[in-house]
Amino acid sequence: MTEIGDTDQPWTALGTERRKNIVESAIAGEYSLAFKGLSDHDPKVRATSVSVLSENGVLDNELGCVAARDPHPIVRSSVAKSSAQLYSLPISELLHDIDFTVVEVACWAAGERGDQQDGVVSVLSNIALHHEDSLCREAAVAALGAIGNTDGLNSILKATTDIATVRRRAVLALASFDNPAVTEALENALEDRDWQVRQAAEDLLM
Helix, strand or coil: CCCCCCCCCCCCHHHHHHHHHHHHHHHCCCCHHHHHHCCCCCHHHHHHHHHHHHHCCCCCHHHHHHHCCCCCHHHHHHHHHHCCCCCCCCHHHHHCCCCHHHHHHHHHHHHHCCCCCCCHHHHHHHHHHHCCCHHHHHHHHHHHHHHCCHHHHHHHHHHCCCCHHHHHHHHHHHHHCCCHHHHHHHHHHCCCCCHHHHHHHHHHHC
């Protein structure tokens, strides 16, 4: 049997069948297979279990925290997605994940829930400015805009000088704020070499 910590195992037909059974059982209001699936050797089964239990409001804090430390990023990503609705899940921990896909989803979740928890805006700001992956920076900027906390504004302003995809997101995120620095950044964006950045700035200044 493959150990739970093995992240290189191939997905199996049996794992797919177990996932199908978990979903069908949950539709019928039975979650025992989903709870059992949290310790399955197939990470896709564990991820499905997290999603099913979360969507049905039966993933408690203890189980969620255990899943957030799963050795496979696909499981941790499932926890990150679930944290958009479940505030008890350790989103700060997921924002520091070593896997970029987990960080990106955790940023999205923080924005979805308008997270004002102590430290979250600071962590998002750091990701927006310093993360090596542009998708993570983009997601963090979007989250800061969705949250609308002025503590994150400076990071959004600085992100308007990042690569094009991040600049576009940063300009859109500025819609949550209104001060002279924001107006100046939007006016500067009107001269951006990327037409989508220019268009976003023009729309916001109308």
